[in-house]
């Protein structure tokens with residue numbers, strides 16, 4: 001079953017918390033991974049890998065660059081999950 | 083058909099001694115900043131590297147190997163004449179032939195030990211160790227010297243922001259010999275040639291010779307792709323090696339991953355859920371990425387500082403250009 005946007009954001013929040021130690025409530029749609037959430041380019045790779053597992057999507061390296069905000073990632077996952 | 087007498091090897095094999103050689107020159111990040119636009123803070127936060135060693139003209143691949151091997155042989159409590167085979171893993175010995183292993187075997191005073199080089203990038207130590215275990219248990223050599231040695235500074239493009247800070251030089255060696263108990267677990271290894279472009283030499287030597295390219299070849303990589311592969315796929319391989327040895331993370335004392343990047347090491351520790359009591363090799367901070375040499379160098383340092391001790395159970399995993407990988411569990415010498 002495809003996850004709702006709310007579920008995706010909640011899932012991303014848990015992942016970001018696990019990887020960067022950011023409180024889950026800070027992970028909001030408009031937040032930038034690098035500027036607001038202390039997720040640098042390598043942590044972002046870890047976030048992506050964890051999100052792929054959790055939401056059963058493939059996020060190729062070339063697309064990772066375009067995922068600037070939590071909203072970008074949530075939209076991408078919603079569109080591509082099987 | 084005539085009956086062929088089979089060879090007779092030892093019941094099991096183990097690492098009996100380890101030795102390392104680090105070049106005299108210590109290179110801090112400030113030196114790297116002379117050729118790339120970066121900062122000490124960026125290099126430390128993205129790679130964990132503060133300093134690395136670069137070899138001088140005298141610190142050749144052979145010379146560093148002889149130093150490291152001499153220590154490993156002494157640590158094993160044997161003499162060089164007992165060594166039946168010398169396996170050298172390197173990508174930075176610049177003579178195609180003969181193998182540098184023969185010169186090393188001779189300089190060490192072995193008695194015509196079989197000697198050859200292998201090319202398995204940053205998995206070279208695990209590949210060599212697996213061959214050595216086979217030779218000892220199959221009976222072709224009573225003791226085998228496995229050397230990982232690199233002068234990656236010769237293959238570094240100091241103007242490449244993605245790699246200039248990463249690589250270092252050095253040699254690490256172990257002596258593998260007979261054991262009554264299993265002390266080197268099953269190896270989980272393999273290759274993924276479909277990803278051969280992710281870490282590679284920029285151009286073949288022949289392009290450089292023909293003048294087609296003016297810049298001496300160097301190692302380049304797609305950093306993020308390698309990082310992703312390492313943290314995701316290699317954690318799985320490490321777990322498989324533990325399973326193959328019939329052990330759980332709780333049974334481990336030490337974790338010695340290839341020293342590629344501190345961030346990869348930290349991520350693997352997390353994914354593998356290694357308990358607090360497991361000592362993790364973080365030699366990269368002062369050594370950089372020395373490819374095939376990194377695991378034996380880190381092993382030697384952990385034993386020298388007392389962070390690990392003889393008899394400890396260690397998970398080792400190497401991975402790199404190929405892409406190739408090899409993981410196994412060993413009892414430390």
Ligand SMILES: CC(C)(COP(=O)(O)OP(=O)(O)OC[C@H]1O[C@@H](n2cnc3c(N)ncnc32)[C@H](O)[C@@H]1OP(=O)(O)O)[C@@H](O)C(=O)NCCC(=O)NCCS
Nearest residue numbers: 041042120124128204243244305306308309342343401402
């Ligand atoms: C090499 C590595 C540290 C680079 O990190 P990265 O996050 O992938 O770097 P990127 O090229 O994506 O760049 C990310 C940002 O840092 C900047 N940057 C890149 N190199 C930089 C450097 N040397 N100094 C400062 N900033 C740098 C980029 O300009 C980019 O900035 P931007 O987001 O503002 O555009 C990392 O990819 C890595 O270590 N990968 C594994 C490599 C490895 O272990 N190889 C050996 C395996 S055996």
